[in-house]
Amino acid sequence: AQSVTQLGSHVSVSEGALVLLRCNYSSSVPPYLFWYVQYPNQGLQLLLKYTTGATLVKGINGFEAEFKKSETSFHLTKPSAHMSDAAEYFCAVRAGGTSYGKLTFGQGTILTVHP
Amino acid sequence: SQTIHQWPATLVQPVGSPLSLECTVEGTSNPNLYWYRQAAGRGLQLLFYSVGIGQISSEVPQNLSASRPQDRQFILSSKKLLLSDSGFYLCAWNGGDEAKNIQYFGAGTRLSVL
Numbered sequence: 172a173q174s175v176t177q178l179g180s181h182v183s184v185s186e187g188a189l190v191l192l193r194c195n196y197s198s199s200v201p202p203y204l205f206w207y208v209q210y211p212n213q214g215l216q217l218l219l220k221y222t223t224g225a226t227l228v229k230g231i232n233g234f235e236a237e238f239k240k241s242e243t244s245f246h247l248t249k250p251s252a253h254m255s256d257a258a259e260y261f262c263a264v265r266a267g268g269t270s271y272g273k274l275t276f277g278q279g280t281i282l283t284v285h286p
Numbered sequence: 287s288q289t290i291h292q293w294p295a296t297l298v299q300p301v302g303s304p305l306s307l308e309c310t311v312e313g314t315s316n317p318n319l320y321w322y323r324q325a326a327g328r329g330l331q332l333l334f335y336s337v338g339i340g341q342i343s344s345e346v347p348q349n350l351s352a353s354r355p356q357d358r359q360f361i362l363s364s365k366k367l368l369l370s371d372s373g374f375y376l377c378a379w380n381g382g383d384e385a386k387n388i389q390y391f392g393a394g395t396r397l398s399v400l
Contacts, residue, residue: 203387205388205389207391212374212394212396213393213394214292214376214391214392214393214394215330215376215378215391216391217388217389217390220388261329261330265387271318271335271337271343272318272320272335272380272387272389273320273332273335273345274332274389275332276329276330277329278328278329279329
């Protein structure tokens with residue numbers, strides 16, 4: 172079984188500051204890892220994903236994440252926050268193989284960006 | 287390109303009334319389909335998934351049911367709504383080969399049961 176823990180339900184940063192959203196996972200098989208963003212009253216949009224290969228993955232809107240197997244982490248970062256980054260962010264894990272593509276989501280982190 | 291549609295966007299229903307939420311996908315065939323519920327501060331909970339017409343798997347016991355009458359249509363239903371059924375319901379699909387398997391989400395339905 173898989174599980175995801177997002178550390179910090181709320182993160183607040185100043186515009187231009189580093190964004191760091193933490194995600195730790197557990198999985199009994201090599202995982203696929205995802206970060207999604209959700210703006211108010213909208214569906215989820217994929218930011219980036221890790222399946223295999225390079226452990227540092229780049230996504231849309233300047234975000235990136237690094238898969239660290241030894242730490243079972245997949246933290247999301249952005250060097251400089253923008254006001255438009257204010258949203259809720261979800262980390263998700265999926266087991267490879269025959270899992271019918273089911274995702275297990277973390278509880279979400281609400282990012283607030285101050286001017 | 288593929289698109290996913292959910293409707294209605296917002297719904298207010300009295301306790302005990304029936305429910306039908308619909309989701310359709312365009313531009314793909316034989317997708318896996320999913321229904322999630324999102325309650326405030328509680329992340330996303332997978333309710334049902336389907337890998338083909340008429341095939342429904344339930345992830346949690348609840349007052350809801352799902353059906354897949356056509357390849358690209360997924361319906362979430364209830365005979366009698368409870369207050370606890372309130373939430374934001376999201377439909378999603380995925381398809382493609384294993385390595386590129388990504389879930390794409392609809393815009394969601396905000397359900398308020400009063």
